[in-house]
Amino acid sequence: MLTQVECGLIENVKELLKAHEGLKHEVYLDNENSSILPDEVVEAMLPYYNRRAYGNPTLTHKPGWEAFETIMESAQKVATFLGCKTLEEVNFTPGETEANNLAIMGAAIPMSEKGRKIVISEVEPLSVLNVAEMLQKRGFTVAKIPVDSEGLISLEKLEQAVDKETVLVSLSTVNHEIGTIQPIKEAVEIVRGRNSNAMFHTDASDAYGKIPFNVQDLGVDLATVSSYKILGPRGIGALYVRERVNVERILEGQIGTQRLWPGVENTPLIVGFTTASELVFQNFEANRTRMQEWRDKLIDGITCGIPDVLLNGPAGDKRAPDNVNTSFLRCEGEALTIELSLNGVYVSSGSACSRRLLQPSHVLVAIGRKFDEAHGSILMKVTRMHTEEDINHTLKIVPRAVQRIRGITGSTGVGR
Amino acid sequence: MSRAPLPYNPKILELFRNPKNLGKMEDATVKAVAGNPMCGDMITFYLKINEHDVIEKASFESYGCAANIATSSIVTEMIKGITLEDAWKISYKSVAESVGGLPSIKFHCGILAVGALKRAIRKYYETKGTRPSWLEKEPSFEEKQALEEEELAKVLSKKMKLEEGKKC
Numbered sequence: 001m002l003t004q005v006e007c008g009l010i011e012n013v014k015e016l017l018k019a020h021e022g023l024k025h026e027v028y029l030d031n032e033n034s035s036i037l038p039d040e041v042v043e044a045m046l047p048y049y050n051r052r053a054y055g056n057p058t059l060t061h062k063p064g065w066e067a068f069e070t071i072m073e074s075a076q077k078v079a080t081f082l083g084c085k086t087l088e089e090v091n092f093t094p095g096e097t098e099a100n101n102l103a104i105m106g107a108a109i110p111m112s113e114k115g116r117k118i119v120i121s122e123v124e125p126l127s128v129l130n131v132a133e134m135l136q137k138r139g140f141t142v143a144k145i146p147v148d149s150e151g152l153i154s155l156e157k158l159e160q161a162v163d164k165e166t167v168l169v170s171l172s173t174v175n176h177e178i179g180t181i182q183p184i185k186e187a188v189e190i191v192r193g194r195n196s197n198a199m200f201h202t203d204a205s206d207a208y209g210k211i212p213f214n215v216q217d218l219g220v221d222l223a224t225v226s227s228y229k230i231l232g233p234r235g236i237g238a239l240y241v242r243e244r245v246n247v248e249r250i251l252e253g254q255i256g257t258q259r260l261w262p263g264v265e266n267t268p269l270i271v272g273f274t275t276a277s278e279l280v281f282q283n284f285e286a287n288r289t290r291m292q293e294w295r296d297k298l299i300d301g302i303t304c305g306i307p308d309v310l311l312n313g314p315a316g317d318k319r320a321p322d323n324v325n326t327s328f329l330r331c332e333g334e335a336l337t338i339e340l341s342l343n344g345v346y347v348s349s350g351s352a353c354s355r356r357l358l359q360p361s362h363v364l365v366a367i368g369r370k371f372d373e374a375h376g377s378i379l380m381k382v383t384r385m386h387t388e389e390d391i392n393h394t395l396k397i398v399p400r401a402v403q404r405i406r407g408i409t410g411s412t413g414v415g416r
Numbered sequence: 417m418s419r420a421p422l423p424y425n426p427k428i429l430e431l432f433r434n435p436k437n438l439g440k441m442e443d444a445t446v447k448a449v450a451g452n453p454m455c456g457d458m459i460t461f462y463l464k465i466n467e468h469d470v471i472e473k474a475s476f477e478s479y480g481c482a483a484n485i486a487t488s489s490i491v492t493e494m495i496k497g498i499t500l501e502d503a504w505k506i507s508y509k510s511v512a513e514s515v516g517g518l519p520s521i522k523f524h525c526g527i528l529a530v531g532a533l534k535r536a537i538r539k540y541y542e543t544k545g546t547r548p549s550w551l552e553k554e555p556s557f558e559e560k561q562a563l564e565e566e567e568l569a570k571v572l573s574k575k576m577k578l579e580e581g582k583k584c
Binding site: 008009012013015016019330332334335338342351360370371372375407408409410411412413 | 422423440456459460478479480
């Protein structure tokens with residue numbers, strides 16, 4: 001039975017949805033938080049629900065062997081895209097969050113007798129940051145490497161932070177919020193030079209399929225990738241674990257084909273993730289160029305067309321091809337996301353209100369944005385599926401929405 | 417119930433889309449501000465008060481989320497045409513009720529709106545140099561909360577400057 005409060009919330013959301021009726025053009029740009037699947041991906045997944053390979057891959061019957069075959073072939077393909085040596089190095093997990101938790105806990109805890117220091121940066125995603133902080137409460141020390149105003153990690157500070165006690169370093173290849181591409185190869189070399197026993201993990205969820213990324217070229221021990229960030233289904237990702245690197249399970253249960261993640265494998269999602277990977281790598285350069293074109297058109301249109309806007313993160317080649325993150329001064333982010341939604345443009349914000357947290361985005365604060373600048377931030381991620389009409393429509397809607405919200409702000413807070 | 421996202425009710429959505437009494441008032445008798453942009457919400461109230469201490473008109477400007485905008489707007493509706501004494505009796509709970517209910521995480525928006533209103537009333541009498549018997553000497557709950565938020569903003573600002581200094 002639903003409580004009265006719950007019924008009220010459902011009614012509220014129905015009314016909110018009704019307020020969107022009649023929209024002629026909708027543009028989904030919140031690909032940081034979920035994504036729209038191309039038809040090819042959905043179609044590739046469907047047979048695996050009720051036509052074939054619906055068995056448990058650990059069992060001795062035809063549907064089980066079909067599932068085994070499918071999962072192994074998928075792992076082989078993802079392993080190739082990542083640049084792995086063997087398919088055993090790919091461990092499917094239910095997503096980026098789980099892969100990051102597995103990497104941090106599964107690598108650091110077994111090493112705790114050798115050392116208890118974890119090194120991360122100030123701008124890691126919460127599935128790295130919060131896990132490291134949790135381990136801090138359990139006796140580990142956590143060093144957070146600062147970043148500059150464009151979100152670039154300080155290699156000098158990294159060198160100072162890594163010592164004999166360090167068991168794990170975790171630095172994202174591309175920052176999830178502001179798109180900064182980090183010098184991971186150099187960072188790995190520095191870490192190896194300081195402590196050859198320390199493991200190196202990178203969350204590559206915003207790099208895989210977007211910038212050239214190869215685990216062997218970079219020399220990392222562990223790497224997280226996510227399906228929905230490349231227009232695959234939600235609920236699936238993978239952790240690359242270099243051969244002979246020790247990572248232990250963080251969950252226990254029935255072990256199947258995935259050594260590090262117990263439970264029944266989700267074959268349709270694994271197929272969806274693999275198909276999404278194939279689609280993105282089939283035309284990698286063309287896809288990247290297209291995303292860059294949309295990204296730059298949005299950034300130029302917003303920063304040149306609207307007064308008092310700040311670009312968060314670097315410009316040009318130092319930035320991921322899909323990332324557009326801007327702060328609109330005198331414009332609260334949650335209010336702006338709602339106004340944009342009512343006009344068919346779907347984005348997210350780093351404001352405290354929008355995130356249901358007490359503080360705005362830690363990434364924006366780390367690059368030196370004042371809180372009010374962070375509260376007014378909007379994050380958009382373009383994909384190869386966007387059209388020129390989508391970008392033009394967004395550039396038509398955003399200035400109007402900003403103007404209306406700034407009209408409500410008026411002189412409140414100005415000059416403070 | 418802590419499930420996010422918390423969908424706003426139709427009344428809040430309506431006040432967000434078409435806020436009533438929005439904008440600066442040039443001939444206001446008193447203007448009061450509460451909150452800080454650093455905390456993500458700030459409200460300015462403008463009140464036109466007549467010689468009988470009745471609020472003839474009220475308007476607002478708001479830097480904040482949809483709940484902040486809606487609660488500020490509803491307060492200006494609630495106080496129009498009433499005495500300052502009656503306006504003083506308005507609580508954040510009655511504001512929350514008037515907007516059809518607020519998610520618990522948004523209660524502070526209602527509190528801040530009432531805090532700004534009470535600050536305006538107090539400021540009016542301070543300027544006048546009088547204090548009616550019903551006007552408590554001690555700050556009300558909502559005024560204290562507004563002050564607390566502003567203090568928090570100062571602490572955060574200092575902390576940020578310190579951290580900035582450490583980086584250099």
